[in-house]
Amino acid sequence: MESTTKKTPFYNKHVALGAKLVPFAGYLMPVQFTGIMEEHRAVRNAVGVFDVTHMGEFIVRGLNAEAFLSKITVNDVSRLEIGQVQYSAMCYADGGIVDDLLVYRFADHYMMVVNSSNIQKDFEWTQKNLMDGVDLTNISDDMALLAVQGPKCFDLLRKLTDEPLHNISYYHFTEGELAGKDMIISRTGYTGEKGFELYHDPSYSTELWDALFKAGREYGIQAIGLGARDTLRLEMKYCLYGNEIDQTTNPLEAGLGWITNFNKGAYIGKAALVKIKEAGLKRKLVAFEMEDKGIPRHGYPIVVNDKEVGIVTSGTQSPSLNVGIGLGYLAREYTKTGTEIVIDIRGRKLKATVVKPPFVPSRTL
Amino acid sequence: MNVPGNLKYTNDHEWALIDGDVATIGITEYAAGELGDVVYVELPSIGDTATKGDSIGTIEAVKTVADIYSPVSGEVVEVNEALADTSELVNKDPYGEGWIVKIKLSDASELDDLLSPEDYKKLI
Numbered sequence: 001m002e003s004t005t006k007k008t009p010f011y012n013k014h015v016a017l018g019a020k021l022v023p024f025a026g027y028l029m030p031v032q033f034t035g036i037m038e039e040h041r042a043v044r045n046a047v048g049v050f051d052v053t054h055m056g057e058f059i060v061r062g063l064n065a066e067a068f069l070s071k072i073t074v075n076d077v078s079r080l081e082i083g084q085v086q087y088s089a090m091c092y093a094d095g096g097i098v099d100d101l102l103v104y105r106f107a108d109h110y111m112m113v114v115n116s117s118n119i120q121k122d123f124e125w126t127q128k129n130l131m132d133g134v135d136l137t138n139i140s141d142d143m144a145l146l147a148v149q150g151p152k153c154f155d156l157l158r159k160l161t162d163e164p165l166h167n168i169s170y171y172h173f174t175e176g177e178l179a180g181k182d183m184i185i186s187r188t189g190y191t192g193e194k195g196f197e198l199y200h201d202p203s204y205s206t207e208l209w210d211a212l213f214k215a216g217r218e219y220g221i222q223a224i225g226l227g228a229r230d231t232l233r234l235e236m237k238y239c240l241y242g243n244e245i246d247q248t249t250n251p252l253e254a255g256l257g258w259i260t261n262f263n264k265g266a267y268i269g270k271a272a273l274v275k276i277k278e279a280g281l282k283r284k285l286v287a288f289e290m291e292d293k294g295i296p297r298h299g300y301p302i303v304v305n306d307k308e309v310g311i312v313t314s315g316t317q318s319p320s321l322n323v324g325i326g327l328g329y330l331a332r333e334y335t336k337t338g339t340e341i342v343i344d345i346r347g348r349k350l351k352a353t354v355v356k357p358p359f360v361p362s363r364t365l
Numbered sequence: 366m367n368v369p370g371n372l373k374y375t376n377d378h379e380w381a382l383i384d385g386d387v388a389t390i391g392i393t394e395y396a397a398g399e400l401g402d403v404v405y406v407e408l409p410s411i412g413d414t415a416t417k418g419d420s421i422g423t424i425e426a427v428k429t430v431a432d433i434y435s436p437v438s439g440e441v442v443e444v445n446e447a448l449a450d451t452s453e454l455v456n457k458d459p460y461g462e463g464w465i466v467k468i469k470l471s472d473a474s475e476l477d478d479l480l481s482p483e484d485y486k487k488l489i
Contacts (some may be wrong), residue, residue, distance in 0.1 A: 020401075035401045035456075036427040227401065227428050293449075295405055295425045316427055317404035324405075346423070346430075 008053035009060040009144050015165040017223055023228060025056040025116035039228035040319035043191055043362075047150035049212055051312055056119035056140040057199070069110055072129050072268055074251055076261040080105040085171045085188055088126065088259055090193035093278055095250040099123050100240055102188065104173060114215065115241045120323030125261035129268065130228075139321060144202040149195030149232075150210065151363070152219040159215040161185070164263035170364055179211035190229065192236035192362045216341035231316050237287050237357035238326060243298055243314045244327055250276055251264060253329065255285045275281050283310065284335045288343075290324030292350035296343045303342040303349065309334050312343060320360045330354070367394045369460055370487050371480035380460065381436045381479060383444065388476075389435050392424065392455065395489045400426040403455040403483070406465065408444040415439055415468050417475050422465065433465060437475050443467035464467065468481040 014021060019030035029129035030051065034037060042048045060069060069077040082105055100120045104111040114122045123138050130136060159163055163185060164175040173186035181204045189195035200208060212249045213221055220289060225262035230240070237255070239245045244254055250273060252258045260273060290296065296315030301308045315326030326343070334341060339354040372380040378396035382389040387402050398401065415421050415435040422433045437486040448454060454463040471477075480488065 009388050020400070031428070032401055037404075231427060293405060296406075297430065317425070319427070 007201040008051055009147075009304060010051040010053065010209055013206065014051065014223070015179050019225060022226075022258055025054050025119075027116070030223070030225040032227045033223045036225070036231060037319045038228040039113060039222060039224045040231050042220060043150045043152070043193055043224060043228065043232055044320060046220035046222070047148065047152040047216055048222050048228070049209070049214075049216075050147040050149065050224045050229055051146045051227055052147050052197070052229075053202070053205075054116035055145055056111040056114040056116060057124065057143045058114065059135075059137045059139055060122065061108070061135040061137075062133045064125050064131050068129075068131045068134040069112075070264060071131070072126060073101070073103065074256075074261060074267065074273070075103070075259045075267065076264045077103055077105075077110075077180050078264065082107050083172050083174060085173060085186060086173070087249050088195060089245075089256060090122065091251065091273070092247065093268055093272060095252075095269045095272035096247040097241075097245045097246070097251060097254070098122060100239060100245060100256075104184075104186070106175075115357035118241060142202065144200050144205045145197060145327070146200075146205075146208065146212070147189055147191075147195060147197045149189045149191040150193050152216075152221075153193075153195050156212070156216045156219050156221065158186075179208050179209060180276075183208075189239055189364070191232040192238075192358060192364060193232075193358065194364060223299070228319075230314075231319055234314050234316055234317055234325065234327065235320055235359045236362060237359070239285075240314060249329075249344035252276055253281050253284055281332055283329045283331055284337050285313070286329060286330050286354050287359060288326050288328065288341060288352045289321075289359070290350060290352045290353045291324075291340075292352075293324070293326040294343070294345045295347065295351040296328070296345065296352070300346075301344040302330060302335055303344055304340075310341070314342070318359055324352075325359050326352070366398075366489060367460070367488075368482045368489075370482050372460070372482065373476065374482065374485035374488075375434065375436045375479060377417075377434045379434060379436050380466075383474075383476060386470045386473065387438070387442065388468050388470060389464050390421075390433070390436060390466050390468060391459055391484070392433065393489075394459045395454055396431075397456045397459045397463070399439075400424060400429060400431055402427050403452045406445075406448040406452050408448065408453065409441045409466060410476055411444060413441040415466075417478075435468065437470055437472075437480055439466055439468040439471040441470045442468055
């Protein structure tokens with residue numbers, strides 16, 4: 001096993017800004033710069049830049065590229081237009097989740113964007129299920145990625161590109177020049193705010209970073225670490241692989257029925273998912289808000305009438321709402337909005353209520 | 366890193382200010398920085414018995430939770446109620462307004478086990 005921790009092309013930028021760096025998915029990544037609360041608010045109110053180079057990218061080419069993607073993902077890839085992005089998941093035959101991912105459709109190929117901690121597993125899974133007429137390449141090490149997120153992202157990026165950014169709809173992308181460099185300009189993100197993700201060649205990462213921060217100064221641009229990335233996604237109830245979803249969870253109970261297509265042809269996991277759907281879900285992922293003061297964390301039991309009825313998958317103090325919020329799996333009968341539940345926070349039984357997600361309104365459109 | 370010279374310290378990054386037989390307890394600037402934004406402090410109750418080395422409360426940061434280990438044994442005589450609404454004081458002023466509890470010492474000899482500022486500096 002290789003144990004060396006890789007550095008992204010932005011490593012020296014992070015160090016210069018005094019980031020707290022931690023090993024994550026094989027990379028030394030910034031967990032915070034000035035503080036999670038401040039960074040979180042910068043994204044909600046202004047604009048923030050995230051180094052997410054650790055994400056994995058696979059290129060899928062060939063005559064059977066679409067058929068292959070249709071076989072290994074749960075969403076209907078045939079509905080993708082050129083220039084469109086689709087949120088999807090790969091499942092095992094039993095319906096358990098291999099990973100969640102984005103699928104990009106280009107004129108002559110597709111790109112899969114997978115979670116950093118799953119790159120090797122996912123690549124082995126896709127190789128194992130490969131079809132004739134498909135050429136699959138892992139380009140993760142040759143692709144750098146910055147996310148630019150927040151209500152001021154349009155003002156900022158307009159200064160750096162002639163591309164008509166307003167014509168790129170949510171979950172669409174274009175290939176064009178930004179800060180004088182070719183890149184994929186993708187109207188996607190993991191924050192619930194308007195935002196773009198910029199896939200680019202690592203050789204000009206630092207120039208792009210400098211251009212963004214120079215142009216963004218007047219908008220209060222800030223570097224954002226993985227800590228705030230997590231609180232931002234949690235407020236939107238976006239799933240995180242390893243917390244809400246993994247091999248032991250299926251997309252239906254995770255609230256991802258909207259990406260799980262039952263009308264298209266056979267795909268890996270379909271038969272099992274049909275059965276799970278017909279049998280009815282035993283548990284469901286819910287969002288809850290603390291009524292008592294306390295912060296739920298991954299793994300804490302959820303209790304009703306002294307009986308354990310669920311488990312917390314993610315939790316934090318919401319920087320937007322200033323209360324404890326969490327996601328967790330609950331037995332079906334307790335998942336209705338307004339249901340009073342109890343979170344066992346290290347032995348303290350604290351009250352919480354099931355709420356309708358997201359915790360703060362989505363402003364992606 | 367600020368390590369005031371008038372305080373005693375623990376290996377777990379608490380500080381103690383000794384005034385007669387009462388110790389004011391907090392966490393160090395280093396600890397607060399490592400935890401990140403403190404969002405909630407679970408305090409003991411006045412009258413609780415504190416035992417040296419045992420947890421007397423917890424500090425919740427956005428990403429993690431940490432126990433506060435009492436540097437001394439004794440009775441909790443005061444808690445910093447201000448932290449209920451302004452837990453960020455632990456980050457902003459860890460040696461001042463961010464103090465956590467005051468404990469009336471039951472065994473003054475325990476103070477000899479605490480670290481001097483010089484020794485604590487070596488630790489961090």
